[in-house]
Amino acid sequence: MALLTGLVSVAVGARAAIGAPATSCTTxxxxxEDAHPKKALTCTQCHRGDATxxxxxxxxxxxxxxxxxxxxxxxxxxxxxxxxxxxxxxxIMAHRSGTQSGTLFPNGLQSTREDVKFSMAPVATIPGxxxxxxxxxxxxxxxRLEPLPTFxxxxxxxxxxxxxxxxxxxxxxxxxxxKGNMRATGCAACHMPxxxxxRYQGGDVAVSRTKQGRPMRHVLTKQVPITQxxxxxxxxxxxxxxxxxxxxxxxxxxxxxxxxxxxxxGHAYSEQTPDVHFTKGMVCIDCHTEREVHGDGQIYAKRHYxxxxxxxxxxxxxxxxxxxxxxxxxxxxxxxxxxGPNPTGLVTLVSKMxxxxxxxxxxxxLPKQPAGHERTHLAKTECFTCHTAWAPTCYGCHIKMDYTAxxxxxxxxxxxxxQCPQQAGLVPTHRGRAVRRPRANPGRQLARPGRAVRxxxxxxLLLRRSGGPARVRLQEARLRPQPDRAxxxxxxxxxxxxxxxxxxxxxxxxxxxxxxxxxxxxxxADRLPVGPDRRRGRRIAAGDDGxxxxxxxx
Numbered sequence: 001m002a003l004l005t006g007l008v009s010v011a012v013g014a015r016a017a018i019g020a021p022a023t024s025c026t027t028x029x030x031x032x033e034d035a036h037p038k039k040a041l042t043c044t045q046c047h048r049g050d051a052t053x054x055x056x057x058x059x060x061x062x063x064x065x066x067x068x069x070x071x072x073x074x075x076x077x078x079x080x081x082x083x084x085x086x087x088x089x090x091x092i093m094a095h096r097s098g099t100q101s102g103t104l105f106p107n108g109l110q111s112t113r114e115d116v117k118f119s120m121a122p123v124a125t126i127p128g129x130x131x132x133x134x135x136x137x138x139x140x141x142x143x144r145l146e147p148l149p150t151f152x153x154x155x156x157x158x159x160x161x162x163x164x165x166x167x168x169x170x171x172x173x174x175x176x177x178x179k180g181n182m183r184a185t186g187c188a189a190c191h192m193p194x195x196x197x198x199r200y201q202g203g204d205v206a207v208s209r210t211k212q213g214r215p216m217r218h219v220l221t222k223q224v225p226i227t228q229x230x231x232x233x234x235x236x237x238x239x240x241x242x243x244x245x246x247x248x249x250x251x252x253x254x255x256x257x258x259x260x261x262x263x264x265x266g267h268a269y270s271e272q273t274p275d276v277h278f279t280k281g282m283v284c285i286d287c288h289t290e291r292e293v294h295g296d297g298q299i300y301a302k303r304h305y306x307x308x309x310x311x312x313x314x315x316x317x318x319x320x321x322x323x324x325x326x327x328x329x330x331x332x333x334x335x336x337x338x339x340g341p342n343p344t345g346l347v348t349l350v351s352k353m354x355x356x357x358x359x360x361x362x363x364x365x366l367p368k369q370p371a372g373h374e375r376t377h378l379a380k381t382e383c384f385t386c387h388t389a390w391a392p393t394c395y396g397c398h399i400k401m402d403y404t405a406x407x408x409x410x411x412x413x414x415x416x417x418x419q420c421p422q423q424a425g426l427v428p429t430h431r432g433r434a435v436r437r438p439r440a441n442p443g444r445q446l447a448r449p450g451r452a453v454r455x456x457x458x459x460x461l462l463l464r465r466s467g468g469p470a471r472v473r474l475q476e477a478r479l480r481p482q483p484d485r486a487x488x489x490x491x492x493x494x495x496x497x498x499x500x501x502x503x504x505x506x507x508x509x510x511x512x513x514x515x516x517x518x519x520x521x522x523x524x525a526d527r528l529p530v531g532p533d534r535r536r537g538r539r540i541a542a543g544d545d546g547x548x549x550x551x552x553x554x
Contacts, residue, residue, distance in 0.1 A: 025043045029204050029207075033204070064076070066188055068187035070171055077186075087294045090127050096166070096169070099120075100148065101114065101116055103161065107158050113302075116142060117146060119148065127299055128295070129296065140304075171185055175232070177213070179265065180227070180265045182231065183228065183232075188220070191222065192220055193215065193227070195227075200217075201217060224285050243284070244274050245273055247270050247271075248269060249270035250268070275389075282351060283351070289309060292306055292308060308328040311384070315361060315383075318369050319375075322360065334351070347359070
């Protein structure tokens with residue numbers, strides 16, 4: 001998908017440039033919408049180009065398809081909205097530091113969860129609002145972020161993974177060409193909504209209605225729908241999907257052919273209980289503020305430092321009525337409460353999207369507080385901990401979960417190799433002794449009432465041939481500190497798992513060599529299958545083990 005493909009020939013407004021004929025742009029773009037209805041702008045004020053030209057080639061020379069792209073935004077939107085542009089470029093929606101932390105920290109490439117160094121931006125990220133020299137940085141803020149290194153610069157596959165998989169959900173780059181993901185970059189990523197199919201629905205006769213990658217209409221707006229938020233927030237915590245009661249589900253039937261299907265965000269979804277605010281007709285922007293989206297000009301390591309809205313802002317506490325003031329002391333413009341005494345606890349919210357008025361329930365007005373509303377409990381627990389009907393986890397997306405594991409054993413990729421030794425004449429060994437296993441009997445796996453099943457000791461599992469002359473001794477994994485190579489010259493210490501060293505495995509060709517020793521000669525019947533579902537029901541050809549051979553005996 002090309003960013004605003006086809007809109008190179010689209011002007012911002014239906015008005016011609018100053019001094020040019022009134023129909024110089026609208027000669028071709030008849031019926032185009034005024035992109036900036038609040039203040040009249042000419043086409044070339046935003047898109048550049050030549051408004052006096054009489055043919056498309058000359059008229060579009062030097063034009064910017066998307067004037068709000070962060071690479072040129074200072075010259076376009078920034079001419080009037082300078083402060084906002086500066087804050088946006090340092091906001092977490094532009095650099096997305098938190099996502100990197102979730103990948104780099106667990107893999108030893110970041111010392112702490114908040115010790116972020118990089119941004120998903122092509123240039124260095126600096127604060128958009130300067131602080132006095134003696135003023136400390138706000139909590140969670142950092143002074144500067146460098147562009148995420150390439151694989152050649154960083155030398156680590158996780159940097160490459162971030163660049164290829166996670167850079168499509170921030171304001172600098174284009175999204176993946178999937179249904180529901182199509183949007184522009186920069187300011188237009190939010191303020192110029194796209195349809196989920198990415199097709200134009202406006203009145204410009206020069207723009208195709210069938211090609212994808214175009215906004216719904218050529219109009220900037222502050223009324224941002226949920227579907228526009230979902231162009232990015234369908235991944236990660238899936239906030240825009242959870243809000244609407246949509247949970248990713250395993251594909252079925254034709255949906256398994258992902259690249260041949262027109263699936264929303266590339267996934268199948270099951271219907272769950274939506275958020276109560278969604279059922280009342282509210283959207284994301286009814287609660288979230290301009291400061292959260294545009295940022296405050298500082299660079300924060302994690303998104304929770306950017307969020308200022310709290311449940312208490314609108315619903316109050318058991319002791320007091322809500323005041324509509326955020327955690328950072330700013331009053332919400334669409335939440336209203338009486339200035340004087342408020343014995344009935346009336347607080348209202350006006351939707352920024354529809355203009356509808358919602359009466360906000362107040363905890364202090366409840367005749368009796370429900371269980372769990374004790375002051376000590378609320379002081380250390382967020383409201384959504386209990387009031388969220390459901391939340392997605394790694395189970396269901398990346399892991400197969402079966403809560404009937406005792407009655408019906410879980411079938412995952414790690415289970416099959418554990419079952420194969422009995423079929424291939426291999427037995428597991430532990431501390432040099434063969435482990436006797438009874439034949440599969442699901443009944444014996446069940447826990448008796450009132451008795452717990454003893455968990456198996458976590459240990460590595462080596463396999464030997466049942467008739468072999470030697471036994472494979474199993475050394476339990478030992479943990480010891482090892483120097484860890486950190487990027488950019490930083491040294492750290494990590495715990496690595498050390499196992500006894502095994503002889504190098506012979507190449508497949510060595511299995512047929514006349515002088516191959518018994519330690520590397522492995523018969524076809526003694527090898528494990530490649531995976532749980534591959535090569536099932538047929539004999540594996542001799543010498544073809546797919547790289548999965550039993551450990552050679554020392």
